[in-house]
Amino acid sequence: MAYIKIDKEKCKGCLLCVVNCPKGLIVQDEEISIRGVEMVSFQDKDNECSGCAFCALMCPDVCIEVYR
Amino acid sequence: MEKTFSRPKSMRNVVMHYCAGCGHGIVHRLICEVIDEFKIREKTIAIAPVGCAVLAYDYWDFDTTESAHGRAPAVATGIKRILPDRIIFTYQGDGDLAAIGTAEIIHTANRGENITVIFVNNAVYGMTGGQMAPTTILGQKTETTPWGREPKSDGYPLKISEMLSLLPGVVYIERTAVNNAKNVLLTKRAIKKAFLNQIENKGFSLVEVLSSCPTYWHMSPVEAMKWIDTEMTKYYPLGVIKNNC
Numbered sequence: 001m002a003y004i005k006i007d008k009e010k011c012k013g014c015l016l017c018v019v020n021c022p023k024g025l026i027v028q029d030e031e032i033s034i035r036g037v038e039m040v041s042f043q044d045k046d047n048e049c050s051g052c053a054f055c056a057l058m059c060p061d062v063c064i065e066v067y068r
Numbered sequence: 069m070e071k072t073f074s075r076p077k078s079m080r081n082v083v084m085h086y087c088a089g090c091g092h093g094i095v096h097r098l099i100c101e102v103i104d105e106f107k108i109r110e111k112t113i114a115i116a117p118v119g120c121a122v123l124a125y126d127y128w129d130f131d132t133t134e135s136a137h138g139r140a141p142a143v144a145t146g147i148k149r150i151l152p153d154r155i156i157f158t159y160q161g162d163g164d165l166a167a168i169g170t171a172e173i174i175h176t177a178n179r180g181e182n183i184t185v186i187f188v189n190n191a192v193y194g195m196t197g198g199q200m201a202p203t204t205i206l207g208q209k210t211e212t213t214p215w216g217r218e219p220k221s222d223g224y225p226l227k228i229s230e231m232l233s234l235l236p237g238v239v240y241i242e243r244t245a246v247n248n249a250k251n252v253l254l255t256k257r258a259i260k261k262a263f264l265n266q267i268e269n270k271g272f273s274l275v276e277v278l279s280s281c282p283t284y285w286h287m288s289p290v291e292a293m294k295w296i297d298t299e300m301t302k303y304y305p306l307g308v309i310k311n312n313c
Contacts, residue, residue: 002069010083012087012088014088014089015089016089016290016293019290037088051072056073057094057249057252057253058249058252059093059094060089061083061084061086061093062075062079062093064073065071065073066071066073066074067069067070068072
C-alpha cells in the first residue's frame with residue numbers, strides 16, 4: 001500500500017500528474033486554489049497506488065510526496 | 069510507511085514563478101537531486117542565465133551567481149579557474165545559450181573548460197514574450213513568425229549540441245527531454261554523468277534538455293509534452309551525441 005500527498009498551495013493545476021498516473025488515481029478538483037486554478041486530488045479508495053512516483057517525477061512544482 | 073519521494077534538500081520550499089506545466093521546474097529539481105546525491109552542495113556554484121530561469125537563485129539552496137545575458141560560460145570559466153576545487157555549472161535557456169551567448173559557449177567548449185552546462189531548449193523566447201529563438205523549429209508559430217518559421221526569411225533551427233560535438237575540447241554531450249517519466253529519469257542520468265565528468269576532471273560536458281513552454285506554444289501543458297515527442301524530437305533526436313570519457 002502506498003499513497004501520495006499533494007501540496008495544494010503550490011499546485012498550479014497543469015494536470016501532468018493526472019495523465020502520467022498509470023492507474024488514474026489523481027483527478028482534477030472543482031475546488032479553486034489560492035492561485036485561482038482547479039487543483040488536483042488523490043483518490044484511491046481501493047488502495048491501488050503502487051508508489052511508482054511517476055506523478056512526482058512529472059510535477060514541475062515539486063508538489064507531490066510519495067510514501068511507500 | 070516510508071517517504072520515498074520528496075523535495076530535494078538543495079531546493080528551497082517556495083513557490084516558483086514558472087507558468088503551469090513549464091519544464092524548468094523539473095530540470096531544477098533534477099539538478100538538486102544530483103547535487104544531493106553527490107553531496108557536493110557546499111562546494112557547488114551555479115551560474116544562472118538571463119531568461120525565464122533568471123530567478124533560479126531563489127529556488128536553489130546553494131551558491132548561485134547571475135551573469136550577463138549569454139555570458140554564463142565566461143563567468144563559469146573565471147570561477148572555475150580561480151576555484152578549481154568547486155563544482156561549477158551553468159544553467160542556460162536557448163535564447164541565452166544559442167542566441168546571444170553563442171560565442172561564449174563555443175569558445176568555452178573549445179577550450180575544454182572543466183565545467184557542466186545544462187542547456188534547456190524550449191524552442192522559443194519565454195521571458196520576452198514568445199518570440200522566435202534560433203532553436204525554433206521550421207513551421208513553428210511564434211510572435212515574430214506568426215505564419216510559422218520559414219527557412220527563406222528566418223533560417224534553419226540551430227543544432228547547437230551537434231555543432232559543439234565537433235570540438236575536440238568537449239567530452240560529453242547528450243540530448244534528453246522531460247516529456248514523460250522515462251525521459252525525466254534519463255535526463256537525471258545524463259545530468260549525473262555531466263557532473264561526474266567534472267568531479268573526475270574530465271572536461272566540458274553539456275546536457276541539452278528539450279523542455280516545454282505551454283504558454284508560448286499556445287497549448288495546454290499536456291499537449292505541450294506530447295508536442296515534444298511528436299514534433300521536436302524529429303528535428304532534435306534524443307540520445308548521446310558525444311561521449312569521449
